[in-house]
Amino acid sequence: MPLIEDFERTGSWLFRWRSYLPFVFLPLIVIAVLRYPAIESNPNLHFAWSIFSLSVSLVGLFVRCHTVGHAAEGTSGRNTHTQLAESLNTSGFYSVVRHPLYLGNFLIALGIVLLSASPWLIVFYAMAFTLYYERIMFVEEIFLRRKFGRKFMEWANRTPAFVPKLRQWRSAEQPIDFPKVIRAESVAVAVIALTFPTLEFAMHYAQEGNVEIETSWYVLLASGILTYIVARVMKRQLRRWLKYERILYEAAK
Template identity: 40%
Template sequence: MELVKELDKQGNFLFKYRGILPLIILVVGMGVYAYEVWEAAGTYRIRFQDNEYEFFCLAVALLGLVIRILTVGFTPRNTSGRNTAQQVADTLNTSGMYSTVRHPLYVGNFFMWLGVAMLTQHAWFIVAFVLLYWLYYERIMFTEEKFISSKFGAKFYEWAARTPAIIPNPAKWRNPDLHFNLKKVLRQEKNGVFAVFLLFFLFDTLGEYLTYGDVSFRNTHWLVMCVASGVLYLVLKLLKNHTQVLWDKDH
């Protein structure tokens, strides 16, 4: 099979199952973290209650979430979604975040999961995550751009020629064509908000158990943030599924 066709085939497959990568990070990352904490028991190489570092990791993850919010909030219907069955693009997004980078959602995802990967405090795991992420999403981006170029033709090539693929260039920023849609953000990004705080809570709880042999929620703030984001997730899910509060005719 030609390399182009092979990349497209792989990209379509990975597009449908792109939610698997976070699960891999969770399972492998927690294993690495557990080993590091266990090996360092009684030393100061890894400190369970190193809140400054954990909050730095959280800041990285929240940066990714902000990028996603700024992307999703300014895009029209049937674009920048969580669909996995097939490619959808009724409109070519070229303003807002899409004026600085062609794949802002994947940039956001990168920082969200980089923040989680950094919790392991294991340099080689973090490097491996970055390389895996690139190989994983490079194929998805290839497939997406093939689909979009076939649909929008010259308009896509003109936009692609001036817009970097994955490393944002803020100097190219152009104000969004639409108003910010908070309802769309609440519908689509509730999962990500809850996932971030849940993972930080799980890592912290695992570290506490391996360090002290019990779970007393010594770092109460992670428990509070996890519960709060979980409640928010449930409320938004109920509003989305059983009411029209988070829906409007334009989005």
């Protein structure tokens, strides 16, 4: 099979499972965390590194939220079986990088990996991410090129695939849709809010024999859980509203 067809076939398969790569790293992260340098000998350095790691993940979350919130309808979704794009996004984060959602994913997971302070795990994660997402981005761009033709080529020629060119920033054309952001990114918020405090618990227990952590981690955990609950309620209400609208539409025929 020619490489282009092989890349497209494997990329389509990986596209369906693209949300699950970070979970493969959880056992490795736990192992690395349990080998973390003694907390009691460098408590201030440990806390500063933890905040830095969390900040990296929050930057990734911001990239995702901004991208999703300003994306046109019918684009930048969580579809898994087929490629979908009703229009071509070229403003906002799409003006500086062609795959901002994957950049956001990379940063979110990188922050979690950084918390382990394990050089081998950080390098391994970067390599695995590159191999995994390269073909996914490849197959997405084939789809966009076939659908949008010259418009896609003009955008792709001036916009890097993964490393942002910030000087090209152009404000988003669509106004931000906050309810859409909350519904779409509640899982990402929950992952960050659950993972960081849990790993902190594990670190303290392994190093000190207790699970006492800074108050800020409890605040993060509570905020993430609350956001996730709000998003679930919003999704349920939206489904009910759409169902009610369908009933009214059928009755009006």
